[in-house]
Amino acid sequence: MDSDLKISAAPATNQADARAVGAASPTEQVVAGLEALIIDAIPTAHDFGFVGVERFAGGLSRENWSLDATWVDATGAQSRRLMLMRDAAGTLLPTDRKREFAVLKALEAASVPAPKAHWLDHDGRRLGTPSLVMDRMPGTCDYLVLNGDRALETRLNLAREFIDLMARIHAVDWRERGLGAVLGVPTGAPSLVELAHWEAEYRRVRLEPHPELDYVLAWMRLGAPEAEAIVLVHGDFKPGNALIDGDHISAKLDWETAHLGDPLEDLGWVTNPVRKREHQIPGAWEREQIVAAYRALTGRQVDEAALRWWNVFSIWKLAVIQLTAVSEFVAGRYNRVFQTPSWLYRPMFQLMEHGA
């Protein structure tokens, strides 16, 4: 659902897209911007060549471009397979390329498969909107890969790889890599920090009373758990933003929501019942197996009540994201019609009752 929500709301960009059908202007803009960005970083670079410049299908919140670049600089002839992510002019969830760039840089020395980040145009001076250039890794995205065409055993292996990947992210030594200063270290329980953040977003975007969400909010305030540890949290952990190469994960993408927090935030996100289709394999890889695997990999306790709190939180957050979409649509800044997320209420109530 949140994938749906990452979509441009900006008419200006759309019209640029429209023109692109006839002319090649966005392509030219990307090529010229990238060249300028490289020269910013490597002033001796010259004799540029860009081939296979192509915008990916999909990716509505930002433009994803694929291209191969060659140039000559002081150290000789260079060649890179690149991926360029350019923000659409105004996205629903304002991402922060600078933050993402810092995380990717920090991950380079860690055992987390992620693309090597090269250059950042943090204010869009070169590319028109904030942009990030990284290595193009092999593989494709498939948000339903765990319930796709592969054999059950292959899918189970992938499911285990996903949890292993989560554990590796949570094991990143963020202090050593200087991520505390970039991302901010939560003061107090991360659950309360996240809740305050998303409650503010809720207050900002709501257009009418939602007693259901206020009821859940009151429940969440009373039961916010302490964290077993403060770790690097991905913040949108799902198969849909991983690259699969062959039958294995080649890279984790989309780090703009990364922050420091409770490891159960990511685990609560992937075990929340409204995302079963993406994260679970019926009868083979369900909540119990996911949690057991995570415990085995990390040695953490994973308190059941705390995890359920994070499950409720993740659904509540999804509801707020949908209300953001409603509010942006009503304000004329978003080109899709969203509705009150009534379908998310019952799963929250059930989790809360189960935990009572």
Add this chain to the structure above:
Amino acid sequence: MDSDLKISAAPATNQADARAVGAASPTEQVVAGLEALIIDAIPTAHDFGFVGVERFAGGLSRENWSLDATWVDATGAQSRRLMLMRDAAGTLLPTDRKREFAVLKALEAASVPAPKAHWLDHDGRRLGTPSLVMDRMPGTCDYLVLNGDRALETRLNLAREFIDLMARIHAVDWRERGLGAVLGVPTGAPSLVELAHWEAEYRRVRLEPHPELDYVLAWMRLGAPEAEAIVLVHGDFKPGNALIDGDHISAKLDWETAHLGDPLEDLGWVTNPVRKREHQIPGAWEREQIVAAYRALTGRQVDEAALRWWNVFSIWKLAVIQLTAVSEFVAGRYNRVFQTPSWLYRPMFQLMEHGA
């Protein structure tokens, strides 16, 4: 209003149009079809050339094409400035190109300015849909010409030309020109013949009760007038289907609704109050002037009550045409949303009351 209604309802043709944006297929179809049509008529024709093939803007019920054709035949080199009218695949008011062709042929010897008709593809065998090819006359269409930018005196002259044109049409010796057999001679009062025709259409298309139209219908049945004469009636007489060249009428177009009937049918159409903007010039050329001019030109009496009956009839007929549009829209065969013609009721009631 009825101009709006002459619009294609056929998805097939629209898709052809859509393809035309990329390829040139409708143009090729027209050129190939026209060549075949000419060869049908002039088997010795060869060495064809077609230049300036262009589809007019506007004209939604049928495609209007403009082109210049050259060829060589047994009598030598030929050159024609042509206009080709091709039915859109399924129009709201099914027109009859055959009928129009016959009327145009009959008019050639009369003092009515109308394009010379050349060839007819009555079943669309050559052009895809029924088509008619005629000379391209100089001039342009402007349905609001009487209230346009020209000086008042020029517009008044045009207004007089229109009534003169109507009188010429009504003076056509249809018996001599054999139009009785083609168009059918009304048996009984033309008012009752037309009323029966449009009442049948009303019964066919109505989706719900319209007490207003039934009330007017009952009134019309009681007061249907006798005709002073049986004449060639244009059936959709308006500035919008005349060509204006400079400040004069160069041709009357759109003869597919022509029939034999009461001269007051055309006069009632142009003096009906809901069409004032098209047919009258406020303060200078109103109902009184139009009727006086027509009387002077034709020597006919023009009974006031009879004319009012035809005024009411013409509005009622417009209402039925709108109901046809509603019905076609609801059936999924028409690409515009029409509504119940409530705005036409009051003018009818006022005319009826005035006459009571």
Add this chain to the structure above:
Amino acid sequence: MRPTVEEQLLGTCTILEKVVSPCVADPYARTILEGLVANLRMLTGALPAVAGFLLDDNQATAGLLVQLQAAASPELAASIALALARPEPDAADRAALDQRNHELRELLSQALGGGALTPAMRAAALAHMTARAARAPMRYVSTTSPSAKAT
């Protein structure tokens, strides 16, 4: 409920105009799109009035039918009596209001299309029909430009 029905319809119009329409090159398709958007805007404005209009019109039509009963044939008079004896539908149920309207107007059609009405009846009928036409919430919106009309 947000977005309200009207917000959804108007938002749809805006996006059709700003995002979709500039990408429609074919003039026919664009003309059709313009007509659809214009009607959707009209509909959005009319929508809040529809149920109230039907409710009032049912009441007014019923009142007029009572008046016309005297001039109606025995069969029609009986049908009118039967229809008027039926309970009025739920005001929140637009479809039921519409069905009731259809039923009453069918009877009015018969009463006005056939009978010999008294001057008072005719005056009442004309007043009713004129007022109704003035209040009808839906209107055709013309979007055809003069030049496009010119054939």
Add this chain to the structure above:
Amino acid sequence: MRPTVEEQLLGTCTILEKVVSPCVADPYARTILEGLVANLRMLTGALPAVAGFLLDDNQATAGLLVQLQAAASPELAASIALALARPEPDAADRAALDQRNHELRELLSQALGGGALTPAMRAAALAHMTARAARAPMRYVSTTSPSAKAT
């Protein structure tokens, strides 16, 4: 009234799909158009239920508020009493029903977001909210294909 509101909306969807969409080459604009049409279809189906839903929900919410009054602060209890004393709006007036719904739900938000509820109150509130969510007439319609989602 023909075309009915629903006929107009569905007809609009059909024409957008058959006439306009094939002429939209730009993939972004086409994706947006597909989303608009899907929502318009959902809206068309939902529309006849909206007024009835609001009418029923206002009644149910008022009933729940009576029950929750005992746990409310004196100020909130007074606000509830005041709101419940007001007459219900005209059922044919959807906007008024919506406004009333907003007013009652604002009070419910306060009652549920703050107070110490008894188990019976919590059970009643949960039953109410669960039933309401199941009956809500408007639904988001996803039209994004899996491949388009993959970023």
